[in-house]
Amino acid sequence: MNQLPERFxxxxxxxxxxxxxxxxxxxxxxxxxxxxxSSIEWRFLDxxxxxxxxxxxxxxxAVCVVVNDQVDRPCLEALxxxxxxxxxxxxxxxxxxxxxxxxxxxxxxxxxxxxxxDSVAEYTxxxxxxxxxxIHRA
Numbered sequence: 001m002n003q004l005p006e007r008f009x010x011x012x013x014x015x016x017x018x019x020x021x022x023x024x025x026x027x028x029x030x031x032x033x034x035x036x037x038s039s040i041e042w043r044f045l046d047x048x049x050x051x052x053x054x055x056x057x058x059x060x061x062a063v064c065v066v067v068n069d070q071v072d073r074p075c076l077e078a079l080x081x082x083x084x085x086x087x088x089x090x091x092x093x094x095x096x097x098x099x100x101x102x103x104x105x106x107x108x109x110x111x112x113x114x115x116x117x118d119s120v121a122e123y124t125x126x127x128x129x130x131x132x133x134x135i136h137r138a
Contacts, residue, residue, distance in 0.1 A: 015039050015040075016062065017041045017060040017061055018040060018042055018043065018061070018062040018063070018088070019045060019056065019060040021047065021048060021063060021064065021065050021069055022049070022068060023045060023046060027044075027090070043057075049065050049070065051070070051075045054079050055078065055082070061086065062086040063079060063084055063086075063088070064088045064089075065090070065096075066089065066090050067089070067093045067095075069096060070096060071098065071102075072098045072101070073098045076101045076102055076105050080105040086107065086108045086109075086110065087109045087110070089109070091111065092111060092114060092115060093111075
């Protein structure tokens with residue numbers, strides 16, 4: 001039986017630059033760790049992706065965004081001529097991405113398909129308990 005290696009080794013591959021928008025310190029470390037032995041170069045940006053900030057993705061082949069970024073048609077039209085080929089979402093929702101425009105511009109879009117429903121449920125119950133016991137007023 002064939003087993004997949006724990007970590008893929010990339011050799012003789014060109015560097016892939018990814019502009020990561022709206023990053024926080026807790027985003028950076030896991031991304032750097034996950035790509036430690038790969039050919040990915042991260043360009044971390046502290047602000048959201050919009051039509052106005054899209055030029056800062058210059059020379060990146062991919063952009064990595066969250067639900068608060070504005071990945072509408074004008075933004076995608078600004079990204080495509082710069083060589084961006086992939087829009088990666090660090091979230092499940094993609095209502096902030098103009099999928100039709102991405103398809104027309106031949107930009108691939110990828111997202112996180114699911115989060116842990118257990119952790120979402122636990123957090124919801126914790127918030128309800130906090131509200132019920134008036135912890136927020138304490």
